[in-house]
Amino acid sequence: MSKQSTTPSESPSTSPVYHKATYSELSWAMVRTGILGYGGGPSVMPLFRYEAVTRYRWLSDDEFGEILALGNALPGPIATKMAAYLGYRGKGVLGAILAVIAHILPSCLAMIVLLSAVSYLSHSKIIQGMIAAVVPVIAVMLGVMAYEFGEKAVKGLGIKVGIGLFIVAFILLQLVNVHAAIVIALFLAYGAVHFKFVQWLKDRRNPPNPPVKPTEGGGT
Amino acid sequence: MGTLTIDWIEWLRLFWGFFLANVLGYGGGPASIPLMYNEIVTHYHWLDDKTFSNVLALGNTLPGPIATKIAAFVGYDVSGIGGIFIALFATIVPSAVALILLLNLLQKYRTSPVVKGLTLLVQPVIAVMMAVLTWQLTAGSFVSIGIWQSLGIAAVAFWAMQIRKIHPAFVILAAFVYGALVLPNFI
Numbered sequence: 001m002s003k004q005s006t007t008p009s010e011s012p013s014t015s016p017v018y019h020k021a022t023y024s025e026l027s028w029a030m031v032r033t034g035i036l037g038y039g040g041g042p043s044v045m046p047l048f049r050y051e052a053v054t055r056y057r058w059l060s061d062d063e064f065g066e067i068l069a070l071g072n073a074l075p076g077p078i079a080t081k082m083a084a085y086l087g088y089r090g091k092g093v094l095g096a097i098l099a100v101i102a103h104i105l106p107s108c109l110a111m112i113v114l115l116s117a118v119s120y121l122s123h124s125k126i127i128q129g130m131i132a133a134v135v136p137v138i139a140v141m142l143g144v145m146a147y148e149f150g151e152k153a154v155k156g157l158g159i160k161v162g163i164g165l166f167i168v169a170f171i172l173l174q175l176v177n178v179h180a181a182i183v184i185a186l187f188l189a190y191g192a193v194h195f196k197f198v199q200w201l202k203d204r205r206n207p208p209n210p211p212v213k214p215t216e217g218g219g220t
Numbered sequence: 221m222g223t224l225t226i227d228w229i230e231w232l233r234l235f236w237g238f239f240l241a242n243v244l245g246y247g248g249g250p251a252s253i254p255l256m257y258n259e260i261v262t263h264y265h266w267l268d269d270k271t272f273s274n275v276l277a278l279g280n281t282l283p284g285p286i287a288t289k290i291a292a293f294v295g296y297d298v299s300g301i302g303g304i305f306i307a308l309f310a311t312i313v314p315s316a317v318a319l320i321l322l323l324n325l326l327q328k329y330r331t332s333p334v335v336k337g338l339t340l341l342v343q344p345v346i347a348v349m350m351a352v353l354t355w356q357l358t359a360g361s362f363v364s365i366g367i368w369q370s371l372g373i374a375a376v377a378f379w380a381m382q383i384r385k386i387h388p389a390f391v392i393l394a395a396f397v398y399g400a401l402v403l404p405n406f407i
Binding site: 032034035036037038039040041042043044045046047050055065066067068069070071072073074075076077078079080081082083084085088096100103104106107108109110111112114115118121122125126127128129130131132133134135136137138139140141142143144145146147149150152153156157162165166169170173174180183184187188190191192193194195196 | 244279318320340343346347374377378381395396
């Protein structure tokens with residue numbers, strides 16, 4: 001394993017060269033994310049990000065974040081939405097179909113074939129051990145991603161507003177138990193006017209240039 | 221003739237059931253599971269309660285997205301290969317098309333401050349949702365294999381992925397091996 005450890009992956013920001021996904025890249029990336037991800041779609045997002053941003057450089061990390069954010073604002077399973085969009089972006093409709101199939105086919109087939117073995121599989125200590133050992137790995141990936149999303153938000157919004165919004169989001173999601181879709185909609189609604197609002201605040205604090213007096217000679 | 225008409229009705233039902241369960245579920249596949257249960261067991265009686273739990277248990281044992289695994293199984297069970305396609309189509313296509321259309325629309329107005337504000341403001345919510353998911357996985361892991369095993373695996377995984385920059389696939393495979401050899405003594 002140590003031989004493979006020097007994958008050509010610097011931090012994603014050092015190389016701004018991005019390229020369109022090819023069919024073979026799409027298939028490999030989606031098969032890998034499909035068979036290595038545990039815990040359903042949302043916990044597989046760091047793997048998607050690794051393949052799309054770090055490994056194949058289809059898009060920038062910022063763009064990936066935007067796509068994921070908007071994907072979360074829509075209903076439906078997230079993994080297939082992301083696979084479809086990444087495929088579509090690289091290779092159009094055919095790419096989208098290929099990416100989704102590559103992502104779901106192995107596990108769907110296994111599902112149908114293995115149902116007779118279900119009691120063995122879900123009671124085997126070895127299988128349980130394997131799944132249990134992957135959970136902390138997934139948790140680390142998710143935690144890193146949460147941190148980096150948070151960092152980006154703080155950079156974009158400034159530290160006070162950023163942290164304030166984390167607290168608001170946390171209170172709404174976890175303490176008041178507002179539905180995630182509603183929280184996202186609220187933040188989106190404010191986001192639509194955010195820059196106008198900031199501009200308005202600035203103008204109020206220090207007017208950019210002396211307010212133009214309405215010309216005296218005008219009629220009413 | 222008769223069987224043909226019945227199949228069409230069954231296909232329509234499959235489509236409608238999986239379409240509803242997924243289009244009403246926010247937060248990815250896992251959030252749709254109760255909705256799927258409602259359609260599959262309560263409404264259409266495709267599976268009984270016990271089979272559904274078995275399917276869910278197997279689904280959680282296998283990797284990959286959960287919504288499509290359940291859809292594939294139920295589709296096959298109800299109506300063979302055709303059923304798989306219908307159930308998967310209804311699960312995947314509406315939301316995927318919606319995302320593609322939405323992103324294409326936003327791409328056109330990329331430079332507008334409205335779109336910039338939208339994508340900026342949604343980041344804190346996603347960060348919090350991810351952090352909550354991280355915590356849930358961590359807490360679950362503490363319960364199943366204990367705090368020291370969990371933290372040990374997490375520390376090695378962090379070192380391997382963030383510092384040594386090893387591909388996550390190798391880290392996950394290594395975790396599988398460790399889990400198969402060592403963890404059965406702890407569970």
